[in-house]
Amino acid sequence: MxxxxxxxxxxxxxxxxxxxxxxxxxxxxxxxxxxxxxxxxxxxxxxxxxxxxxxxxxxxxxxxxxxxxxxxxxxxxxxxxxxxxxxxLHPAIMALVSWGDRHMADERGAPIRHVHKGCGQAMRPVMVCSECAEPVSARDILVQVGEGWEGQVGELLPAAR
Amino acid sequence: MxxxxxxxxxxxxxxxxxxxxxxxxxxxxxxxxxxxxxxxxxxxxxxxxxxxxxxxxxxxxxxxxxxxxxxxxxxxxxxxxxxxxxxxLHPAIMALVSWGDRHMADERGAPIRHVHKGCGQAMRPVMVCSECAEPVSARDILVQVGEGWEGQVGELLPAAR
DNA sequence: GCTTATGGGTTCTTTTTTGGAACTTATTAG
DNA sequence: CTAATAAGTTCCAAAAAAGAACCCATAAGC
The missing domain is CATH 1.10.10.10 (Winged helix-like DNA-binding domain superfamily/Winged helix DNA-binding domain)
Structure with a gap:
């Protein structure tokens, strides 16, 4: 491709x-x-x-x-x-930065601190559900073919296992 | 580089x-x-x-x-x-997918729907502050040099304007 | 026992993308 | 008249990706 x-x-x-x-x-x-x-x-x-x-x-x-x-x-x-x-695009960049802070930092720690103006604290981004506002991780999500896409494309999703 | x-x-x-x-x-x-x-x-x-x-x-x-x-x-x-x-890395990928759903979709809409198992609703990811749980956007964040990095690198951040 | 299929690669050649440096254009400063 | 600045563009060499063919161990078909 x-x-x-x-x-x-x-x-x-x-x-x-x-x-x-x-x-x-x-x-x-x-x-x-x-x-x-x-x-x-x-x-x-x-x-x-x-x-x-x-x-x-x-x-x-x-x-x-x-x-x-x-x-x-x-x-x-x-x-x-x-x-x-x-x-x-800010949430996407923040999520990537946050992953780097956790997994790629050296002994000096995160190069940049993000302070939330609203509460004045150093923060990291947390992903929550738009509907119920609970935090979500990969395991909490079920993936389905979108409405406009049913039958349109063979194998949009892999065979369920 | x-x-x-x-x-x-x-x-x-x-x-x-x-x-x-x-x-x-x-x-x-x-x-x-x-x-x-x-x-x-x-x-x-x-x-x-x-x-x-x-x-x-x-x-x-x-x-x-x-x-x-x-x-x-x-x-x-x-x-x-x-x-x-x-x-x-899930939050980062979800954030990128969500941006694509909003800005790059055609008339068929989003190819994939994410259902939150917790509440049963089709959701999109929302980024909130880890400290106060309020939603945050780019404008709500102040960027500072991290503790371990003060004076270490010239121009980690651009000159404030 | 010979041929083909399967899964997970590696090797080879061609095309596309980068890196690096020099050149361009309009305007102002010395 | 010369140099500097900002924002590019052009050119060539080097690196990475595309595309196709080849390799190896095992198993299944006949």
Whole structure:
């Protein structure tokens, strides 16, 4: 499967990965959430080649995750800002960071602390059910084929065991 | 920056991406959560080349996300299972799937429905604060340098604006 | 006992993607 | 007139992925 086919797959994860499924894209977004907006600041902080950075930023703009906003005229200079759609990737990034904090940290601990403005505490993200607000883990979830997809695709799910 | 340097970066996202930061790895994990365990079933479902699949599975085993468990002797056959560490990637995958459901779905809607066994309802994941249990969005969080990291790395965070 | 199937790979060649460095363009500062 | 800045683009070499063929142990069919 090539990149171009990925956003047509019958799977929301594949489709999301068509947008953010390489390491540079997610690192660009991390920096966006930290307040970085300009091409050269991304370049300095990430250590990515300009070539690849330009490509990823363009793709993120095409998918509506970032917008280019002019911050000066003559010469025209534009910066990249998160859209609403981009902001909604925050839980995904937080979940990945949180996993890294738990499983990939060295003796210095987590490099970054997230303080919840609401309660003033250092927090980690917890996933709860949108319906009953209870915490959910992998074991608590039953997976079913979506309504619009019954019989559409052979083997959307593996045979039950 | 090359792949090999990624898991040493002063950033938990980089370190997590050293493990799962390419599209195939995350698609392999999606299938693990759906109950897939064997090499040839991954291959059939994903449309990945055997070469890349073998490489990704090996890496996931090295990082402790999957374990190889023999399911028959003579000839020896092994399957791949999620470890505790692997199960903890579930929130990250759910968050990515949920974003795809919202922003990348077509007129057929979400391909997969997640039913919370606890309450019996179709759910989407919501991120809440571990300390006060309130929902959190990007705007509700203040980012600070971690305790063990003060002064260690220049420019862990961009200059405040 | 010969052929084919199965599961889990490895090897080989071709194509695509990156990395790295130099070049471009518009404008201002010295 | 020269250099600097910001945001790219172009070019070539290196690395990674795609695609297909091959390998190995065992078992099942005939």
């Amino acid at each position: 090539r990149w171009e086919e990925l956003d047509q797959q019958p799977c929301s994860l594949s489709r999301t990965l068509a947008v953010v499924g390489d390491r540079w894209t997610l690192l660009v977004l991390r920096d966006c959430f930290l307040g970085v907006r300009r091409f050269d600041e991304f370049e300095k902080r990430l250590g990515v080649t300009r070539h690849v950075l330009a490509d990823r930023l363009k793709k993120l703009v095409e998918y509506g995750v970032l917008v280019k906003v002019p911050y000066q005229q003559r010469p025209l200079r534009e910066e990249y800002r998160l859209t609403e759609r981009g902001l909604e | 090359r792949w090999e340097e990624l898991d040493q970066q002063p950033c938990s996202l980089s370190r997590t991406l050293a493990v799962v930061g390419d599209r195939w790895t995350l698609l392999v994990l999606r299938d693990c959560f759906l109950g897939v365990r064997r090499f040839d079933e991954f291959e059939k479902r994903l449309g990945v080349t055997r070469h890349v699949l073998a490489d990704r599975l090996k890496k996931l085993v090295e990082y402790g996300v999957l374990v190889k468990v023999p399911y028959q002797q003579r000839p020896l056959r092994e399957e791949y299972r999620l470890t505790e560490r692997g199960l903890e």
